Amino acid sequence: MRFPSPISASTAKAWLSDGQELALLDVREAGEFASGHPLFAASLPFGVLEAKLPVLVPSTACRIVFMDDGYSQRAERAAEIARGLGYQDVFFLDGGATGWQRSGLSLFEGVFVPSKAFGELVEQAFSVPHVSPEELNRWQREGRRLVLLDGRPPEEHHRMNIPGSICLPNGDLAYRASAIIPDPEIPVVVHCAGRTRSIIGAQILRDLGFPNPVFALENGTQGWTLAGLDLERGSDRAVEAVPDEECRATMRARARTLGEAWQVPFVDVATVNAWLSDGLRTTYVFDVRSDTEFRSHHIEGATHAPGGQLIQSTDHWVAVRRARIVLADDTGLRAVVVARYLKMMGLDCHVLAAAEDAWGDIVSPRPLCPAMPDLPRAPVPLPRDAIVLDVRPSIAYRSAHISGAQWVLRHQLGERLNHVDKTALVVLCADDSDVLGLVASDLRANGFCNLTELSGTAASWREAGLEVVSTPEQPSDAQALDFVFFTHDRHSGNLEAARRYLSWETGLVSRLDAAEHLELSRCLSRRTKPFAIAQQNEKRLSNVG
Incomplete structure (x- = not known):
């Protein structure tokens, strides 16, 4: 070999x-x-x-x-x-x-850098209109009619949002926006936590031909906070309208029209199966619908990638450059919209043409992941000579862990346990079954034969009589390699962290070299505006405010 x-x-x-x-x-x-x-x-x-x-x-x-x-x-x-x-x-x-x-x-x-840089390029290429936090706040104080949408997933919206906004993730705009924007005159503002999803969400509505004046909120919730304005927390407002069958039929027809206008190709089940059986080329199959819809039913072996998040964090799902991508949803409309943006990022993206009742004919193989070992439960109380290894995230360890437990990352096991008796009882604390299984496999491969698992939470450990402690500064920031400090403080009231983040985001395009810039923007030059009404919007924007 x-x-x-x-x-x-x-x-x-x-x-x-x-x-x-x-x-x-x-x-x-x-x-x-x-x-x-x-x-x-x-x-x-x-x-x-x-x-x-x-x-x-x-x-x-x-x-x-x-x-x-x-x-x-x-x-x-x-x-x-x-x-x-x-x-x-x-x-x-x-x-x-x-x-x-x-x-x-x-x-x-940072993270999701290609998508973040692409968002800035989209703003430039389409001249996406924006509204400042101060101006939006003035509109709200004056009682002006407007639709304020949060283009992020529900859990992010619940954590904090612009006061009065309604959660409608970008990937569902094509599916549900008509239910919340029935008036063609009312201004629409899309926000996120920073910039990318505000820009993309606003442009999606313009792509779809909404005649309304549409704006991206400049710098999202961070810009709102930097303007000295208070955020709302705990909101569960969401657009949950489900189109009836007549609307869904209209969406299917519209998906075809948009696909042709935007040069987004449709593929049938036979083609997808042929691609999936091709051992020399990578094919991803993504379901871009909501969590609830995916849980209800989906293509066997497909990966759930909510459409707005797939645009926002493409590298989280697509690791292979030049791979084929197939997107699926119930009408094709959401998939076409998402595919438009992935294609503008230079990706080879297609939309599944089949109706839901044909999804079962797709043979999408499940990834062949290695089998994980089953571990016996650790005895409680723990023996004094037990070696307790905590392989949870560093921040969870800081918050609460078993007294005497060592926090360790998988690749550090060898150096940490180099001089440990391999017959000793090893107790593993984990909250991720994959991490637990792989750490256990490594330990067994290195001769440790007496492995156990301590499941549960800090609360359940205390109830069982185990001593639980917190160490807010251990592991140190330098040791906590698994934690993304880069984005940590920008939503916690640290205004300087928010300023640094926004400066980073707006500065990404200028840092791209010629090849990187070409990779992310070559297809933006081939964009189309299939709706004459989209061109009329520019004239209407000056009448707002």
Whole structure:
């Protein structure tokens, strides 16, 4: 068997633009990834490698480059594991992130960077109108009629929102917006927490031909806070209207019209099945409907990727550059809208033409993830000589953990337990079954044979008589590699953190090199405006305010 080979940063950079499939996978922890990574790298922490790799990279023929910090050897280990799972074309980045930067290439802080930069490009390309927080607040104080929509998922809306807004995720705008915008004259404002989903949501409504004056709220909830205005918290307002069958039939026809205008191709079941059985090419099948709809029924083996979030965080689902993407929903309309934006990002995106009753004919193989070991329950009370390893997120450990427990990441197990008696009782505390199983597998492979699991929560541990403590500063920020500090404080009242974040977001486009800019914008130049009414909107905007 050929062992994985190192490649240089310049080679990996060239591969990103050579027209062939490539997955550049960063196996550092989430916080490390957010501290700086190549633009088109996808995050796949080593702690969940075997569980998530088959989902992110479903084709074992896909070319993969693993990267890490350049000295922890996680990338080499990941490449060897991938080879063991059957992946054939596997490499690791020589020097990791450090080597990438040393080669004169840029690392981008933050998360979902391609989608964030794309949002800024969309604003420029379409001249998306915006309204400032101060102006919107003035409209509200004057009692002006308007529709204020939050384009984020319900859980984000519930956490905090612009006062009076109604949750309608961007991916559902084509499906439900008509129920909340019946008046063609009333202004519509879309907000999110920052910029991207405000911009994309506003432009989707314009794409769909709503004659209303439509605005993106400048800088979202962060801009609202920076303007000295109070947010609302705990809102459960949402647009939940379900179109009747007559409306759904109209949507199906409209999906075809828009697909033709926007050059979004439709594919049938036979084509999708042929693609899924093609061992030399990657095909993703995403269901872009809401959580409730997906749970009710869906294509076997399809991945749930709510449409608005798929645009907002594309690299979370699509790790393979040049892969094929198939989107499905009940009428095709939501899928066409989402596909329009993914195609403008340069992705090869298609919409499933089949009705729901034909979804069962699609043979979408489930990813072949390794079996996870079953562990016996830990005895309570715990023996004094037990080794308690807490493999939950660092912030959960800080909040509450078993007294004497060590917090550890999977890749640190060897150095932490190098001198430990391998016959000792090891108690694992985890809240993620994938992490638990992979840590247990590593320990067994290294000779530890007496492994147990302590399930439950801090509250249940206390009820069982175990001593639970909190250590707000341990692990330290430097040790908490899994936590994304980059985005942490911007929603907690830290105005300087919000300013830094917004400055980062608006500055992304200027940091793109020529190849990166071309990758994200080449299809924006081929955009179309199928509705004459969309051109009329510009004239109407000056009449508002």
